[in-house]
Amino acid sequence: MLELPKPRTQGPMSLELCLERRRSIREFSPRPLNLEELSQLLWAGQGITHRMGYRTAPSAGALYPIELFVCAWEVDRLTQGIYWYHPNGHRIEYYAQVPARKDLARAALDQDSVRLAPAVIVVAAVYSRTTKKYGERGIRYVHMEAGHVAQNIYLQATALHLGTVAIGAFYDNQLKKLLSFRQEEPLYLLPVGRP
Ligand SMILES: Cc1cc2nc3c(=O)[nH]c(=O)nc-3n(C[C@H](O)[C@H](O)[C@H](O)COP(=O)(O)O)c2cc1C
Structure with a gap:
């Protein structure tokens, strides 16, 4: 279990500017992400923001069916792997071996x-x-929630001068196998990097 850097709740880019600048970005420089950036992106998606456990994104009945995982190939200070985000404690847990990027890409057409x-x-x-x-x-409701989460991550990426794209086109079964998922159903892939 790895505790992530504490997320910040203030930044230099206004929400309005993030909304205006949000764009799907599909090409990235090979430069790695850092843990602060990863921390901020995961927090934006599913971070806990209330003592009752409520999160950055709304959830029907506060049942929180969405789980976030990260395939990390190039993240400073992080061994390559698939990590599972735990909103409780804002931590990530090593989950499984990360597939080769080309194999994950193949599952996504x-x-x-x-x-x-x-x-x-x-x-x-x-x-x-x-x-x-x-x-x-x-x-x-679950599909609506995935949209809320993905939009939060898009906007946070914009604020950090990073890029992402919401990918819905992939082969479910191939992807589940590569990610070692059992009960989880993948809904979106969000590649993130420096534009
Ligand atoms: C449900 C959904 C699925 C998408 N799937 C893909 C995808 O598989 N690959 C991709 O490159 N973009 C995908 N996109 C991104 C759209 O192509 C993109 O949002 C659209 O072209 C508008 O551009 P913008 O996001 O920069 O405003 C998807 C978007 C949504 C909402």
Whole structure:
């Protein structure tokens, strides 16, 4: 378990400017990310911001079906691997061996953005957390939540002068196998890097 650097809640770029500048970025420099940046991106996606456990992104019934994982190839001070984000304590846990970038890219229809990024954040869902309360309708809620999380990460990336793109085109089964997922369903890949 690795405690991430404390996220900051103030920065030089206004929310309005982040909204205006947010763009999908698909080409990245090979320069690594640093832990502060990774910490900030994960916090933006799912960080806890209230003593009751509420988070940066809204969640139907506060059931939090979204899990974030990071495929880290080039992150300073981080051994390559797949890491699982624990909002509680703002920590990451080594989860599994990271696949080769070209293999992950292949599962995503050979998209170059996946092959070039120093890290890829995976937005995954455990549907049952939400469907056990809301039934079929819970599926819709989980997808909405993935959108909230991804948008937060987009805006945070913009504020940090990083780039990302929300990728929905991939082969579910290939990806799940590469990521060693069991109950989690991958919904988005977010390659992140320096534009
Ligand atoms: C549900 C969804 C799936 C997407 N899938 C992909 C994808 O597989 N590959 C990709 O390069 N961009 C993907 N995008 C990003 C869109 O192409 C992008 O948002 C659009 O071109 C508008 O550009 P902008 O994000 O810079 O405003 C996806 C966006 C959404 C919302």
